[in-house]
Amino acid sequence: MQAQLETLSALERRLSIAVPREEIAKQVDARLKRVAKTAKIDGFRPGKAPLNVVFQSHGFRIQEEVLGETVERSFGEAVVEQKLQVAGYPRFEAKQDVAENGPFEFLATFEVYPEIVLGDLSAVEVQKPTLVVGDDEVNKTIDILRSQRTRFERVERAAAAGDRVIIDFKGTIDGVAFAGGSSDNYAFIIGNGQMLPEFEAGVVGMKEDESKDVTVAFPADYHGKDVAGQTAVFAITVKNVAAANLPALDADFAKSLGIEDGDVEKMRAEVKGNLEREVRFRLKSRAKENAMSAVIEATPLDLPRSLISLEIGRLVEGAQADLQQRGIDPKTVPFQPALFEAQARRRVHLGLVLSELVEAEKLTTQPEQIKAIIEDLAQNYEDPSEVVAWYYASPDRLSGPTNMALEDNVVEFVLSKAKVTEQVVAFDELMGQQGQ
Known part of the structure; x- marks a missing residue:
């Protein structure tokens, strides 16, 4: 085997490797003889077919196997010989412009690990x-835990910030309904930013069973590209207004967090x-x-x-x-x-x-x-x-x-x-x- 190393860039290398044809032919012949001992070929008893017949049936596969193994083995030997640290997987390709009876030649293109010099x-x-x-941090955390256990109770008053409302709404642009612009029994908390500000502002002050139209201008960078930059009219009906009721900071709350006493x-x-x-x-x-x-x-x-x-x-x-x-x-x-x-x-x-x-x-x-x-x-x-x-x-x-x-x-x-x-x-x- 002969190998020549070429530097293509800071990390990329290419090995040109040549393996004598005789070496490959010997391996093909030896493997063919092993296969012939057990090969089942029509017209012959198992293991009794002539080598030329076995070659017709199995020769191509055997040659491919031997060439593949030769490429991997000779590449590994060349890497060791050249003291290279290969990064990732090499790309192999057979040389095309070689003499018919000359050595089997192929190229292996790959990268090497960079030399690492630790900095200061x-x-x-x-x-x-x-x-x-x-x-302060403990109090904020407890407030969050309380808010996570918030219960909403129905109230007979106008909706305000912090309330949970359940609404039906239908949006139209120039009188035409658009995808995703309508829903029934939709719940959200006013002030949480779940809806566009103009939409939420329109709901504030509405009472249960009250209906009205609210005009909303979608921002130009709105995630819904079909409506971005356009103005819609939403027909809104409030079906329920509920006020937030945070749990008291007492024994029951402590027990809900796993404090048994x-x-x-x-x-x-x-x-x-x-x-x-x-x-x-x-x-x-x-x-x-x-x-x-x-x-x-x-x-x-x-x-x-x-x-x-x-x-x-x-x-x-x-x-x-x-x-x-x-x-x-x-x-x-x-x-x-x-x-x-x-x-x-x-x-x-x-x-x-x-x-x-x-x-x-x-x-x-x-x-x-x-x-x-x-x-x-x-x-x-x-x-x-x-x-x-x-x-x-x-x-x-x-x-x-x-x-x-x-x-x-x-x-x-x-x-x-x-x-x-x-x-x-x-x-x-x-x-x-x-x-x-």
């Missing part, structure tokens, strides 16, 4: 978000503990994102396109699986790979740099770290000891907490090296963002 983290600025959970102070303490865990998780998530961005900034890389494409494929599959779990047929939602490009590039970049960083700085995890993470996760469940036991019942289940511990080590290392600025985060803003 001390030159990078990282924001570390902070937030202390106090009485109804002690309100115990409830507040439990809410605060749960809130502190959630805030800690979200702050940690943000610090991790900021630290990872610092790692990317400190170590710029040329990224193999093949790895980005593979990552895009995984992200698309994940999005499709998520839709399927929600009962939505993924085929009805076309995914454009370009939508996942930035996320895929970030993941590939991080994967390459973090692997190097963990090895270079020996940031491996310790059993006690993993145990602490599992015990913290278990606090969100009714029986934490049962959750801990579940994790340790199978080594596969430890991969998640182990990765979390590894990320913690990376974040801690980055924060120890970078220019760190503490940033106080507003409670509402932090809790409005889902943990990542």
